Amino acid sequence: MADDIQDRVADGLLALMLLYHRHILKTGPGISGIRIAQYRVLGLLVKSGPLSMSEIGRRLYISKPSMTTLADTLIANGWAERCNDPKDRRVINLAITPEGKEYLRQAFEIYKGDVSALLSGLDDLDLQQLSATLDDLQRIFLKLERAG
Numbered sequence: 001m002a003d004d005i006q007d008r009v010a011d012g013l014l015a016l017m018l019l020y021h022r023h024i025l026k027t028g029p030g031i032s033g034i035r036i037a038q039y040r041v042l043g044l045l046v047k048s049g050p051l052s053m054s055e056i057g058r059r060l061y062i063s064k065p066s067m068t069t070l071a072d073t074l075i076a077n078g079w080a081e082r083c084n085d086p087k088d089r090r091v092i093n094l095a096i097t098p099e100g101k102e103y104l105r106q107a108f109e110i111y112k113g114d115v116s117a118l119l120s121g122l123d124d125l126d127l128q129q130l131s132a133t134l135d136d137l138q139r140i141f142l143k144l145e146r147a148g
Helices: 002-023 036-048 053-060 064-076 098-119 124-147
Strands: 080-084 092-096
Touching (some): 036 053, 036 064, 036 092, 036 098, 053 064, 092 098
C-alpha cells in the first residue's frame, strides 16, 4: 500500500514539475533576459556559496559541456567569477558577484510579477486553497530536506 502511494506521489510531483516549468519557468529568456539554467545556478551560488562547476552540475543535473558554456556566459555577463577553492588550489570554483546577486533579485521580481499575473485568473477560493496547499508542500519538503 505504501509503495502504491509513493508511486502516485512521485507521478504527481513529476506532473506538477512539468506544469510548473511550462507555465512559470519557461526555458527561453523571459522579460528578464535570464535563462532558467542561469537563474538556477545563480540561486544555488547565493544559497551555497562558491562551488566547483562539477558540483553545480551534479546538484542541478547539468552536463559538463553545458555547465562550461553556462559558466562562461555567467562570467561574460559579470554575474559570476572563477575563484580558487581554499581547500584545494587545483580546484576552480564559481562564485556569484554582487552584480549577479542584483541581477538575480531583478529577475526574481520579474518572475514574481509573471506568476502573479498568471494567478490573476483564479478566484479567491482557488487562491486560498492554493496558498494552503503550498504551505503544506513547503512543510513537507522541509522534512525531506532535513531527512536527506
